[in-house]
Amino acid sequence: MIIFGVVGLVLSAAFGAAASSALRRTIAPDAPLELSFLIELLFFTALQMLLVLGTGLAGLLAPLPLTLISAFGLGALAFFRVLPPRPSWRLSRPDTPRGWVLAGLTAALAVSLVVKVLVLSPYWGDALYYHLPNVAEWVRHRRLVYGFMSDVRIWFPMGFELVETWWVVFLGRDTLIEAGGVQMLLLAAVSVRVLARAHDLDAPLAGVVFAFTPALILHATSCGNDLASGALVLAAYALVSTRMPRALQVFPLLLGAGIKPTAIFAATGVLVYSLRTGAAGRLDRRLAAVLLSAGLVLGGFWYARNAVLKGHPLYPVYGSQSVAGLRADPLENFDTLRRTLEELPRRMLDRFPFSVHAPDATSWGWFVLPWGVALALIAVRSDPRFRGLAVAFTVGWFTTIALSPMNQLNLRFAVWFPAIFALAAGRKPGRLVVAAAVAASLLNFVATLAPLERTARDRFLLPDTFPRGEPIACLFSEDMPSYLYYNGDFSRRLVYPASREELKASGVRFALVWDAPAWAPEAHQWKRVTGRLYEVP
């Protein structure tokens, strides 16, 4: 079965790569190497999302249908003679010692991320509570399912979970689930390189400095969606900087909107940047319509779903059924920006270990404060084009922070922002700046090799003696990290009863009681099996 899954995954990846390459060659045939790779990776991501969304809606979210669709797609590309003759991107050999050092750092990061993908199991809070349970339920049901638990955050846009599902559905297990985040780190780093080249900056250095930002490295394997949203924002900046057609510039922002609304907030900065950058390339109207339609489907699906099923596109934050704890007041939220700016000087000192949530810190690492801030000031003062980019970044960052609550934890909503400091490092870097960047990147690398939050899950795990296939009812009043209990191969059935009757009807014999729900206040008095696991009376 595993071999069949691997074949399906490889076939689907080959179809995605070939189709992305064909589409890119139609839209931007003369794009240079890095820009080509960026556009193809962007299309590849969109195809992954479309495949999972389409099959998920049709009830065909399983290895065989996905493999057949991919094989058929590859056949169609071959029939129409649009298969790429060979991979359209190749690694070039570094020609200086500095190039070798940067290539070595990149290779070390790539190897470490592959090892983390293979070794780590999902561990980060939000992912376990309300992101990944969607993936598990979709794979188990072979279709998209909604509203299966009382934690209303599962109604947030789940575009990145489509990508994560693509990485797990063929194998039927979550071994590669973190690969979606690594894919997004690659997209973000390539975007920074393209942006750097468009501004005549040192692209390899800027890309390495940005990719080695602790917040980025940690987000890559966290299964959270902040990096995905940020990567698409950076892709939009990169496409604007290279004056790609407007429809292509908007495309990543539409994808981002389907991942997290923070991409929409950050789009204000991209808009400011595009106004400064001037005329964009032209694109055939039919192609532009195809791009925008695909983007609108992937970006708008979740909002349309919420409008239909919950009465408001922005449920659970807005609408008559909105939830008090999540309700947002845009005017009140501007106070978040003020408080964040007041706290930023202290937060930038990173007084705690680097982490995904980075509470009361930034996790921006050893380069940004010691070197990046000064270099950015110099670049802003002496380079009008860089100044325009910095203004756009600041507008987007301020808007994102202002419209995002939780000021102690909110810098992750704009995880793309440190790119401006990495780009500043790439402006005529002398030996000193390169040495500082390499040293800082190494420190960031070792400080994030073992993610701080990775062991937090251990205290919640069930003992090995508990049968792996035994169904479990999840009882909680607010939330619980239920993804931990599906098993890595999604073999365990979890139920989320909303009443005593639903619990009885499920026939489940054991319940994990996190905090007793209102309909079963005595749940903690039931016969305890171990930890939070109880026998259903």
Place this chain on the structure above:
Amino acid sequence: MKFLDPAAGLLVLALRLLWIPVRAVPADWIAVIALFWIARSLAREDSKARDWILAGTGLWLTGIYAWSQGPSTWTALAQF
């Protein structure tokens, strides 16, 4: 225009001193950045002095950052 850059640095430093005592300036990264900006503006363009000012500031700020983040990074290093 020639004195606009150092004036901007001075303004930031003056405002910062409303929040922190003078003796805290060496350990405050905003004050150090303001001093860097003043010094850099007063140095000749494209001079070696500007490089030295950037190097000194970078190393000084690395020290400030190391004071707060260093123990955590060291703990991570010691794990391997």
